[in-house]
Amino acid sequence: MLDTTIQSAAEAAYSSNAEQSSAPPTNHSQTHIANTTPVFDVELIRKLNQLGPRYTSYPTADRFTDSFHIPDYESTVSELKAQTQHLPLSLYIHIPFCASICYYCACNKVITKDRSKAVTYLDYLKREIALQSKLFDGMKKVEQLHFGGGSPTYIDDAQMSDLLANLREHFEFAPDEIGEYSIEVDPRTVSPERIAVLRQQGFNRLSLGIQDFNDVVQKAVNRIQPEEDTLAVMKAARDVGFRSISVDLIYGLPKQTIASMTQTLDQIIGADPDRIAIYNYAHMPHLFKPQRRINVDELPDPEAKLQMLFLCIQKLTNAGYVYIGMDHFAKPSDDLCLAQQEGRLQRNFQGYSTHAQTEMLSCGVSAISAVGACYTQNEKTLDAYYARLDQGELPIARGIKLSNDDVLRRDVIGQLMCHFELDYAKLNAAYGIAFVDYFKNELAKFAPFEENGLLTLSKDALKVSLKGRLLIRNICMVFDAYLGKKEEPLRYSKTI
Known part of the structure; x- marks a missing residue:
């Protein structure tokens, strides 16, 4: 059973805030869904909590080796092409640029206000796309596309249109009603008008980073993002016909409390996204330099983080969201939930995915592909990425051939x-x-x-x-x- 101290603190915050909330939890359930809500045994969690992989792949990315070379990748693709049935592709495009740094960030990114750097990058990215397209000749049907970063909306409308046109020249995309075409957007830098353009450009799913709505927490992580800006982006996405809206939150950030987390969750539930990912902040400044700017004395202690985890699960499931696994929740009607019910859910480097039978081809600096029985990762720095492409070769830095x-x-x-x-x-x-x-x-x-x-x-x-x-x-x-x-x-x- 849940530790009574943690349980009472979390439930007290829940009850107090629920009374003040103007947006009561919504029951999204339309059909019978088997109970998937995890049971929270705090003593067992304390006992078994340990360091471990998140298993966005197996073997995990830290097992990749630089002894894996381009011919190893090419032979894997040739083996796939020799099969009688070609699986559809899932494309991932990495845009690494951000205009400002978020202190919690563990992504591969380039912080710059010099927009000309994106011009150079896009030129090289298109070179890689051409090389991959040639290699995959005969199996270019795409059912899934995801733009991640960094901030993909760092590039402007014209650059996005040009890049998408280039992708369509090299690959065959499924129609809108079949394909899942998603993009991560920064609500601080996109307008409702930009959202409408993204829909016209072919994107039908939207992912927004929120992390926390609390002003004090936002200041502590250097991400000032007014709630009204985020809600305006979400409304615009619904108005122009995006099929799904996903939001990201983080618990365990500096200056977060049970009370502030409760308020953020109420705001999120009121905003009614289709999917919610709530990540546990892992403070690893030895690996991620931006995290060195976070004051460790302001981080919630392990007990407080457990309270937050319990609160997140309790409030979201009470509001009708289905617990998918790890840190993901979705409405019962969302494709992610349906994919799990139908046995076609998979886990990859973007988290949970609805397209199980796809090969994942990724382009861009540091991007990781999962093709056949191998994984590959591109060069992690722009200079190394550019240098490999200047030599007319794929920018693969390391990988692994699966036994x-x-x-x-x-x-x-x-x-x-x-x-x-x-x-x-x-x-x-x-x-x-x-x-x-x-x-x-x-x-x-x-x-x-x-x-x-x-x-x-x-x-x-x-x-x-x-x-x-x-x-x-x-x-x-x-x-x-x-x-x-x-x-x-x-x-x-x-x-x-």
Whole structure:
């Protein structure tokens, strides 16, 4: 059961603020959805919380190596093209520029007000797109496109139109009613008029970074973003026909409190987005230099962060959102929720995705592709990225070729992250194995998990309980063959 101190503090804040809120929680549920709300066992979380991967890939990106070269990637693509059935593509385009720095940011970005740098970058980006297009000749059907960054809306309307036209020259895009075409926007720098242009340009899904609506918290992380600006962008997106609006929040930021987080959640619920991602702020200044500007004395302590996590889950599920997994929530009618119900949800470098059967091709500085049985990552600096393209070659800096064991474990971890269960018979048929024999050692490690009520094991399946869902990363780590082989550096966040 939830620790009474944490429970009473969170529920008191919830009750007090709910009485003052002018926008009561909305019940989005239209049809019966099986209960997916995780059970919050604070003592168990305290006991099992540890450093671990987020599993946006397996093997994780820190396992990529510079011994992986362009011919390795080209051979993988050739193998895919030789298959009788070509899978559709998911394209990711990385625009790294931002006009100002947010102190919490862990993205690969370039902070500059010199807009001419974007002109140079777009020229090189189009060179990479041409090289990838040539390589993928014969399998260029795209069902999913995502522009991320940085701030993709750093480039202006004309530059965006030109880039999209270039992509359409090189790839074949599914019609609007089938394709999922999303872009991350910064509400501080886009107007309702710009939102209308983005829809005309072909985007049909919008993702907004909010993080926190509280003025004090915004100042502490150097991201001043008035609520009215954000709401105006969201209204404009609905008015011009965007199919889905997603917002990002972060808990654990400096100067956040239960009261301020409660107010932000009420504001978010009132804004009624289709998807909500609530990330745990991981303070890792040894890896991310902007975080060195954050005053560690202003960060909430671990107990306060647990209160915030409980509050987020409680308020959003009470408001009708479905807990998808990790840190994602969605309306029951949203494609993300439907994809999970239909077994086609997947997890990739953008988080949870609705298009399971796609190859993920990524272009831009630092971008990571997942094609066939390999991962590749581009050069991380602009100079290195440009230099490789000046040589007329793909800017791949590192990657990894997956073994048969890697592919199997990737599927196992993906099934757990997305659907919280494993059907041994399906895995046996797909990989020609006897699951209980192949993973004999791993299954033996689950005894304490089962004793703590995190999962159940049978001769046919592994099923994660509602109590175990918050600790899904811990469960997946048991299947990670790379962990524990050597001392791990401090590169992971806490699992909760």
